Amino acid sequence: xxxxxxxxxxxxxxxxxxxxxxxxxxxxxxxxxxxxxxxxxxxxxxxxxxxxxxxxxxxxxxxxxxxxxxxxxxxxxxxxxxxxxxxxxxxxxxxxxxxxxxxxxxxxxxxxxxxxxxxxxxxxxxxxxxxxxxxxxxxxxxxxxxxxxxxxxxxxxxxxxxxxxxxxxxxxxxxxxxxxxxxxxxxxxxxxxxxxxxxxxxxxxxxxxxxxxxxxxxxxxxxxxxxxxxxxxxxxxxxxxxxxxxxxxxxxxxxxxxxxxxxxxxxxxxxxxxxxxxxxxxxxxxxxxxxxxxxxxxxxxxxxxxxxxxxxxxxxxxxxxxxxxxxxxxxxxxxxxxxxxxxxxxxxxxxxxxxxxxxxxxxxxxxxxxxxxxxxxxxxxxxxxxxxxxxxxxxxxxxxxxxxxxxxxxxxxxxxxxxxxxxxxxxxxxxxxx
Numbered sequence: 001x002x003x004x005x006x007x008x009x010x011x012x013x014x015x016x017x018x019x020x021x022x023x024x025x026x027x028x029x030x031x032x033x034x035x036x037x038x039x040x041x042x043x044x045x046x047x048x049x050x051x052x053x054x055x056x057x058x059x060x061x062x063x064x065x066x067x068x069x070x071x072x073x074x075x076x077x078x079x080x081x082x083x084x085x086x087x088x089x090x091x092x093x094x095x096x097x098x099x100x101x102x103x104x105x106x107x108x109x110x111x112x113x114x115x116x117x118x119x120x121x122x123x124x125x126x127x128x129x130x131x132x133x134x135x136x137x138x139x140x141x142x143x144x145x146x147x148x149x150x151x152x153x154x155x156x157x158x159x160x161x162x163x164x165x166x167x168x169x170x171x172x173x174x175x176x177x178x179x180x181x182x183x184x185x186x187x188x189x190x191x192x193x194x195x196x197x198x199x200x201x202x203x204x205x206x207x208x209x210x211x212x213x214x215x216x217x218x219x220x221x222x223x224x225x226x227x228x229x230x231x232x233x234x235x236x237x238x239x240x241x242x243x244x245x246x247x248x249x250x251x252x253x254x255x256x257x258x259x260x261x262x263x264x265x266x267x268x269x270x271x272x273x274x275x276x277x278x279x280x281x282x283x284x285x286x287x288x289x290x291x292x293x294x295x296x297x298x299x300x301x302x303x304x305x306x307x308x309x310x311x312x313x314x315x316x317x318x319x320x321x322x323x324x325x326x327x328x329x330x331x332x333x334x335x336x337x338x339x340x341x342x343x344x345x346x347x348x349x350x351x352x353x354x355x356x357x358x359x360x361x362x363x364x365x366x367x368x369x370x371x372x373x374x375x376x377x378x379x380x381x382x383x384x385x386x387x388x389x390x391x392x393x394x395x396x397x398x399x400x401x402x403x404x405x406x407x408x409x410x411x412x413x414x415x416x417x418x419x420x421x422x423x424x425x426x427x428x429x430x431x432x433x434x
Contacts, residue, residue: 021035029411030393034260039263069295073298097278099273100269107270123181124147152190154185182214194345196346223235224314332412340419342354
């Protein structure tokens with residue numbers, strides 16, 4: 001009889017030679033997760049929030065926080081979350097449009113199971129969040145279709161052509177499964193490319209969704225990690241404006257999470273949607289039976305938002321990540337071989353390195369790990385069709401600034417040597433500068 005393998009592991013990346021960022025014998029720039037220097041802040045943050053919330057429960061005397069909650073999530077939490085998002089986005093967010101979740105992955109799963117045809121289509125960008133691709137494969141009746149990218153963002157001309165070739169009458173729809181397809185995208189500080197979909201493209205994408213009855217699930221987990229002055233770029237949901245004549249009741253969901261702005265372990269997120277979509281979520285059997293998701297943690301988040309603790313923490317994260325991104329990009333500008341390139345992000349976690357077309361990033365990383373004890377994620381990991389072989393994703397989230405500088409310098413040195421020895425093109429010394 002086959003047993004269940006259950007080794008002693010301490011965290012998600014434990015035991016994996018590529019992803020284990022805690023391994024002191026190598027420098028790993030793969031993982032989009034905060035490091036110990038940032039996570040240690042959570043001890044005081046959550047301790048203070050817990051004391052505040054318990055005092056509030058004692059004052060009221062009914063201890064509703066320990067009861068089954070309401071389907072869309074704790075009312076007070078959604079109220080405070082709407083205020084927080086409104087002031088951080090610079091755009092209005094309404095409490096009644098929010099559904100609380102256990103994080104962005106849960107929000108994505110809820111969207112697929114609640115409002116998409118069970119034999120529908122999931123459109124994804126040519127490169128996208130790799131674990132989302134793994135989640136989509138769990139739905140065998142659904143077809144995954146990739147959409148090409150241009151300049152590290154979705155190619156909307158290609159998207160429209162792909163949609164036009166699909167027969168729309170073959171999908172199961174009812175009063176809850178109202179969309180035959182969804183497009184999963186990360187329009188702001190994309191994972192892995194780090195880019196932002198321009199405003200005109202956002203407007204056009206919304207029109208494409210409206211005209212073809214498609215749902216767009218926008219993964220908005222990096223929006224608030226904005227490293228320039230002013231507010232971050234408008235989320236895609238902003239462009240699905242109910243006042244416009246072609247508005248169809250809402251074709252965009254904003255799928256958010258506290259994993260990047262507080263802690264991955266909190267398992268707290270939200271879906272922002274139009275009223276017709278929010279109503280479907282509110283009748284979800286999973287949410288109704290569960291009595292809200294993560295109800296107790298929602299109470300702690302309420303206190304974090306009421307007391308402006310999260311605002312202070314987010315400001316610290318922005319300054320920290322901004323410094324790390326600047327340090328990484330300055331290192332790349334100085335040492336990256338000239339036959340490689342990247343577009344500098346203005347927020348988020350990731351930098352997307354373009355290698356020469358004949359260089360296999362997966363083979364390079366395997367070699368670089370062995371020779372230099374430095375690693376990153378090869379682009380093929382982000383592609384459903386196995387494309388993007390000559391790309392690398394670097395993350396600024398986990399390591400301290402000086403570690404990132406050291407790792408990036410070594411990586412560039414490794415790239416130089418590898419390209420000289422493995423490229424079919426004759427790159428001369430004056431074309432590769434280090």
